[in-house]
Amino acid sequence: MTSRRAEMIALGLLLALTFAMFGDVLFNGGTRVIGFQTCDLYLQFLPWRDFGFRELAKGNLALWNPYIFGGAPYFGSLQAALLYPPNWFFLILPLAPAVNWSVALHVFAVGVFAFCWMRVRGLHVSASFLGGVLIMFGGAHFLHIFAGHLPHLLTMTWAPLIFCAIDGLFKHRTFGWSLVGIFAVAMQVLAGFPQHVFYTALAAGLYSALRLTQSWSWQLAAGLLAIYLGGAAISAVQLLPAGETMRETIRGVPLPFEFASRLAFPPENFITLLAPSFFGETALYWGRGLPWETCLFVGVAGVLLALYAVVCSEWKTKSIPIVVLIFAVVLALGVHTPLYRVLYEWLPDFNKFRSVSKFIFTASLFLVLLAGTGFDRLLKRKRAEVGFITGAFVLAALLGCGAYSTLATDQWRPFMDKIHYAEESSFSSQLYTSAELGAHWQRHAAVSLIIAATTCALFAGLLALSKWNARALYGVVALAILEMFWFAHAARPTFDSKSVISGDEKIFLDQHPGDYRIMNRFNPNSAMSIRVPEFWGYDASVVRRYAEFVAWSQGADPDKATQDVNFKWADPLFAMLRLAYILLPEPGNFRALEVETPPLPHVLLVSNYRVLNQRDAIFAALGSPVFDPRAEVILETEPDPKPLPLGIPGNAQIIGSGTDTLTIEADTRAPAILLITDVFTPSWRAVSLPGSSQSTYHLQPANYVLRAVPLSAGHHRLRVEYFSRAFEIGKWISLVSIVLFLGVIYRFRRTEL
DSSP: OOHHHHHHHHHHHHHHHHHHHHHHHHHHOTTEEESOTTSHIIIIIHHHHHHHHHHHHTTOOOOEETTSTTSEEOGGGSTTOTTOGGGGHHHHSOHHHHHHHHHHHHHHHHHHHHHHHHHHTTOOHHHHHHHHHHHHHOHHHHHHHHHTOHHHHHHHHTHHHHHHHHHHHHHHOOTHHHHHHHHHHHHHHHHTOHHHHHHHHHHHHHHHHHHHHHSOOHHHHHHHHHHHHHHHHHTHHHHHHHHHHHHHBGGGSOOOHHHHTTTOOOGGGGGGGTOTTTTOOGGGOOSSBOGGGSOOOSOHHHHHHHHHHHHHSOHHHHHHHHHHHHHHHHHHTGGGSTHHHHHHHHSTTGGGOOOGGGHHHHHHHHHHHHHHHHHHHHHHHSSOOHHHHHHHHHHHHHHHHHHHHHHHOSOHHHHHHHHOOGGGBOSOHHHHTOHHHHHHHHHHHHHHHHHHHHHHHHHHHHHHHTTTOGGGGHHHHHHHHHHHHHHHHHTOOEEEGGGGSOHHHHHHHHHSOSSOEEEESSOGGGHHHHTOOBSSOSSSOOBHHHHHHHHHHTTSOGGGOOSOOOOOOOOGGGGGGTEEEEEEEETTEEEEEEOSSOOOOSEEEEOEEEEOOSHHHHHHHHTSTTOOTTTEEEESSOOSSOOOOOSOOEEEEEEEEOSSEEEEEEEESSOEEEEEOSOOOTTEEEEEOTTOSOSOOOOEEETTTEEEEEEOSEEEEEEEEEOOHHHHHHHHHHHHHHHHHHHHHHHHHHHHO
């Protein structure tokens, strides 16, 4: 069989495995989507995709999201991923099929890119195919489907292609591989999850530096540098608004150490290399952290092959993958090593992310690379060393003994209590204490170890059999496929996408029309699908001023404000954000509570003002019993023109609105302040329209979180709009870069031909 034909068969098998995994929802799924209900697909990304691509289908690239957090940046928060080409499924397919096809496409693609990476490194087709399967269905990748992490999955997909481009550049020393890397980096940025972009860049930087120590040249260094510079230039339309959004939202400030250091990889979870369900099924995971970020499973066969490569392969082949693997694992351990504090304090932007356990995906890439390298060596030798086979049998026996001990011990609950910390677990503390569940977890842990022991024994048996028949080695591939497919399929639930919107909630809101905000205490992002503005939300795109105000209103330290708020009461000041109802849409027990203080209108004219330019002073004034947001506004600079204290300065109304704009008409008898009860950021501006008595308008913050526009006496027509200068600049950088990129590809192909 020719190499090209073997490669095509391998890619066809990867596609067949993808259809075997997802075929039911791809071809007959209806409104069902892949993921676990109440995880992030349900709570965040279905409404995000629904809102963004519904607007894009109408020709509107939404830069601002008016439906959550009193208003928040949308395009610049990256996770919208409106310009990511594969996401254009959402323009032509209904929401549920678009999600399912997007997930399946990217699972297939990550396998293909891993396959290509290993082929570039010179591994056998079968070894490369095995690597693709291990990445596709590995715990650090596939379990994010359970969690509904669409942007995570999309962004992770491109990582192996970036490493493939780096190795291709070193192997072939042609700029074409830099072009491949540029494309992969641009796609990874546009895919929408900056944390994996950042982590991949760190690993790629280390990997490139280590490879340069073995084969230095200025041309190679320039080609490597071009990968990230070119990728950044092509994706500038997304990167520059993201930087602007970071400055306006809580993403732009270092996270408190206690918050940032959460969800590190627990050391005891190294057992998931062999027994992925030792700490319970994905839906009933009782260990520390989150199951999709604390499971290193790439198959028992994968781990044993990686160990074989570490023990038996040539140092030059394995040294760099081992170093990068150790680097990723140490970073994933977070606060469990002293290195985390150093990086938190000194590495730029490292302290703006939490959950460093995400580094286990990078670790999985290099673990799989070593597994492929090990299998490639086996195929070349046609048999394994006797000592290694013996070691595999011994490991199988040890795992079997561990299963027996786990099942027989009466110290299981004390063992669990040593591991389980309520503040580090996503599992309900009340359910955790259940004796019945404890017994279930004990049995499940034992079964997980028995499966690992059996797989290990089968693996060793196949290696032993290869001494007489080398074809038995291909049984290792079959064994790896079976265990990975079984693992992944067990963690692939579905739910009805229509359940995101509560029917009772929709009926209630239809019966109570008006321009107000709600606070949905269970699923706030559903407001994006219902199209009713929400007071809070589920994302880190909350404007920093707004997060500080809400944290202060609940008695928390505004300097440590995050997207996580423990709401204790509905502060009367929430009326100035138009909060009207608090919804508790529990299954079968829907309740809507009307707040005591009636909400302010969307726009109103105010005559009285005072100027305070310190946040804490503004909060103190807002909390004063004499402050009335209907009659007075607190500004941070003197207004121009200055309002005159009149009883009723005039009237104002909204005559048009969009995601990024409000068109307002007002008549004033004297200078006044136009108060707009939406969240302020510096990117909002006011523009005079024809027929207005005032040629220019200045939009400024009011009451720390709202918008204000000083008006002179007369008739006013103005448009308040979200204007992103970063988007305008980035758009032109990207357009020019894409033209240059295509030109270089054309020139390169002609030169090669």
